[in-house]
Amino acid sequence: MPTTSYAGTDVTVNEDGFFVDPAQWREEMAPEIAREAGIDTLTEQHWQVIKFMRQEYADNGTGPTVRALGKTSGVSVKELYRLFPKGPAKLAAKIAGIPKPHGCI
Amino acid sequence: MSDKIEKVSIVVSKGSLEGIYPGLIMANGARAEGIDANLFFTFFGLDAIHTDRREHIKLATVGNPGLHLPTWAGGLPGVSALMTRYFGGKMAKLDIPPVPEFVDIIADTGAGLYACKASVDLFGFTKDDFIEQVKDIITVGEFYDLAAGGEIIFT
Numbered sequence: 024m025p026t027t028s029y030a031g032t033d034v035t036v037n038e039d040g041f042f043v044d045p046a047q048w049r050e051e052m053a054p055e056i057a058r059e060a061g062i063d064t065l066t067e068q069h070w071q072v073i074k075f076m077r078q079e080y081a082d083n084g085t086g087p088t089v090r091a092l093g094k095t096s097g098v099s100v101k102e103l104y105r106l107f108p109k110g111p112a113k114l115a116a117k118i119a120g121i122p123k124p125h126g127c128i
Numbered sequence: 129m130s131d132k133i134e135k136v137s138i139v140v141s142k143g144s145l146e147g148i149y150p151g152l153i154m155a156n157g158a159r160a161e162g163i164d165a166n167l168f169f170t171f172f173g174l175d176a177i178h179t180d181r182r183e184h185i186k187l188a189t190v191g192n193p194g195l196h197l198p199t200w201a202g203g204l205p206g207v208s209a210l211m212t213r214y215f216g217g218k219m220a221k222l223d224i225p226p227v228p229e230f231v232d233i234i235a236d237t238g239a240g241l242y243a244c245k246a247s248v249d250l251f252g253f254t255k256d257d258f259i260e261q262v263k264d265i266i267t268v269g270e271f272y273d274l275a276a277g278g279e280i281i282f283t
Contacts, residue, residue, distance in 0.1 A: 090233060093236075099236065108162065111160075
């Protein structure tokens with residue numbers, strides 16, 4: 024597994040750049056991961072989604088689908104795609120330091 | 129040339145439950161991966177974006193050997209409705225939305241929804257018969273223009 028460094032700390036990621044161990048993630052790493060993923064600035068709304076992803080992962084052991092995000096995060100599907108144009112569930116999971124959600128929907 | 133797919137244009141040509149879902153799942157999945165997606169609804173596939181008809185999409189229980197149900201049984205009154213409800217329940221458990229909600233979500237992901245002009249003329253529809261997210265009624269030539277530079281998937 025490759026190792027990379029965010030906010031001055033070494034972390035283990037998989038070949039797609041997702042954290043292998045979500046416990047290695049810290050909030051100050053998020054802006055750097057986001058920049059790598061093409062998001063220059065994390066707004067309050069981005070953070071709302073990122074924190075929701077962390078919480079969902081802590082509760083259920085997996086990140087939510089876009090549909091579930093749209094229904095329960097307080098950010099609509101339309102807004103989610105504006106915030107994370109390259110795929111909300113995938114990108115937000117990467118920035119939140121949790122594994123890529125696994126599902127077809 | 130990049131190995132990654134950047135754009136897909138998906139044709140939905142059937143109006144049955146099992147005819148519509150694959151195209152919707154592929155479009156939604158494309159957007160979730162950051163891939164641009166257009167949906168082109170043609171022939172009976174138009175039902176998926178028809179304001180009234182999309183609420184009543186049914187599973188085909190006749191002429192559908194995959195169902196492993198004798199054809200005569202599939203033709204009995206109410207069997208299609210029953211099987212549609214049965215599969216709808218199973219899909220809900222897997223967090224797969226019903227067709228109308230799924231189409232709405234896909235429109236919200238930024239995918240383009242288009243109706244096929246020849247089919248719209250054939251069935252005597254107008255733009256008012258379709259949900260408001262339908263961007264346009266286009267010809268097959270215009271579809272190819274939209275699809276340029278990407279993959280075309282026919283379902």
